[in-house]
Amino acid sequence: MPRSIYGAAVALVCLSGPALAEMTALESLGKSVFFDPNLSVNGNQSCSSCHDPDQGFSSPHGHFSENGAVVQGSVEGRFGNRKPPSAAYASFSPILHHIDDDGVTIVGGAFLDGRATGKKLGSATADQAQGPFLNPVEMALPHAACVVARVLHPADETAYPVSYAGVWGADAVFEIPASITDQCDDTDAQIEIGDDDLTARIDEAFDRIAISLAGFEKSDEVNAFSSRFDAWVAGTVTLSEQERRGFEIFEAEDKGNCAACHVLTPTGREQRAIFTDWTFDNIGVPRNRDNPQGPDYVDPGLGAFLKTDAVYAAYADDVIGAQQVPTLRNLNKRITPDTAKAFMHNGYFKTIEGVVHFYNTRDVLPRCDGDLTESEALAAKCWPAPEVAATMNKDELGDLKLSEAEEADLVAFLKTLDDE
Template sequence: MSAFAVGRALLLVLLGALTVSVARAPAQSGSAGLSRAQAYARAAALDALGRKLFADPSLSASGRLACTTCHDPRFGYGPPNTRDVQLGGKTMREPGLRAVPSLKYLQAVPQFAEHYYESDDEGDPSVDNGPTGGLTWDGRVDRRRDQARLPLLSPFEMANDGAADVAAKVRKAGYADEMRRIFSDTIFDDSERAFAGVVEALEVYQQNAAEFYPYSSRYDGYLAGRVQLSPQETRGLALFNDPAKGNCANCHRSAPGNDGTPPQFTDYGLIAIGVPRNRHIPANADPNFYDLGACGPLRSDLAGRGEFCGLFRTPSLRNVALRKTFFHNGSVHSLREAVAFYVERDTDPDKWYARNANGKVRKYDDVPTQYQLNINSEPPFGARTADQPALSASEIDDIVAFLKTLSDAESTGR
């Protein structure tokens, strides 16, 4: 077995153990003391229940919004449409603040840390990688069950008024008896406990390796020696990795880990890249409103910490070719344009940013001036307007061709 295959097997074993540990959680379910076989059986039951919860629109206030509405399995558990942000709320007319991210390949995201030291891949445990981790765009939750709470209670998503609202809906659902079998006959007597059971089931379902981290892309086949990349894809991979060209692998790591684990195509870091303000997001009609990621408004514990303003977590690029909107604010609508932004942001700002009344380009217009020092200037950023972009048009096409090799075999994008 190759080092890659061994690493993958070890990863799946570890993640299986994680699922069992979740299933054992006594605070949620009273499942302490289960045998290994019982724990696996309980995890399987939670997986099946979570799948039903994930696809059930009746859990929303509108009765029309399920998790699958925005996290469609055919699109890498991301949105199936071209909307900058998705609509939800009690009337299905409330727009969100951010583009919906994919839920795939989140199993290895570390807990949020203001200062992250990674010795395994960096090789130097003294290197501070800065703010890293967390499961959302702003890193504000660390566990899948906590992430699952957010859309259930968000006023512009499923818009439930609280735990009791969710518990009442589940009690009426066709799978209520499954809740009772897994947790207890009295699970619905305590709405907080029932709600905790719901998000635990959603968490366990999202640890289903076959669906959420299958590593079935052509690139995985290439790393395993089973697939040949085309000449264009090969050029694109080289440009992706080249520090003097795309430098994409600086944040979107493309090589297996030192232990053979498959590349996740992210370093999990939080970074400000200064994407253009999206004026199609209704909240942005207020010139004084800014979505500043880690320092608010959806995250509150780092409010007032200027060094975190404008920072958003680097997403995995796996299945990126299935997306129809890009970046945290959905301001770009094609993969090619997303790649072009990186090499043209500083060489051709007029293409990307609006102008003031005096005709001057408002560069970095979605980040207030006092926080613009946070914006990343590592290559391919940092060039001057008079410079040539780090990538030519044909080289951008090559990188896009490579990125298409990262789509899982199970996803169709249709």
């Protein structure tokens, strides 16, 4: 993507949302798109509906997180198959590529299965941004023309202090015929544009909207780097003794070894750690029996996507069930202390304590009889069978030999990663 397409004048804008910030016009437009519920078929779901800033840009829907963790889309009764991941810090993921190092390792992309590669728009985040608008189980608009029409001519212009024209120029604004937009309230409409020039303009505008949205998602507002950990690294706060012990466990190769995948190597803005290496792994998470796709649903993850890619199809079977390693930032950030959160791609885990105990004891405790929930498994001192067994990582977790106190220390450290 040419550098010039990202260019935008700097403007000081005051928007509704989590904070006031000085941001570029591009970022401001992207923020307006992010918070606009009109960009869904029923006008009831925005990007922020599943990626709430006060919940660490993850799902704010505690009633869903407590169970299947998958969020209902704009159309009542329609659900996808995965828990919404955090949008914070996701913009640092590189374009999907591979590393040849004792085998092929896939790195980057967006969505937990990497299918938004970044090869279309030069940004994995921008590629990903186009998906939810048109997904029938998410925002469910029937055609990109509907997204474009509603951004170019928003129902509430005050929600767009910087307009599409303000970023991309007045000549970039155009009209889409009512014969098309009148169908945008029907998620099942089969919209045909029938005009090559109009199709090209819609495609260009849809790409620009995604680039704007990605600009906001890469802004300081979404990636604040304002956690107590960051302040500790900067020397402005002191962590407790327990938190410091937890950090030592986190980085020690002979202890938690968490930093093997949730790397401390600086990879982000101002050379700060993102706490992920953007690779993919299957750690043996059990099925979530409350998944709206059914108790027997198995998520094929990266492997299913690679089967559709001629370059990587030969490697697909080795990574069935693998999901992208997430950032650990904002793990415990919540709207209120009582707002439920869920962890892992399928939301099986409801507590950070449970996640840490699983990493520590997955291969030590016996198999549960049946698909127990996290709380049931913890009470029974067992773990259910993995969702996908064949490709499970057996080398870096499962028997960490941490004591109960060391598990608590590690949890204490992980909770220092929430942005203030």
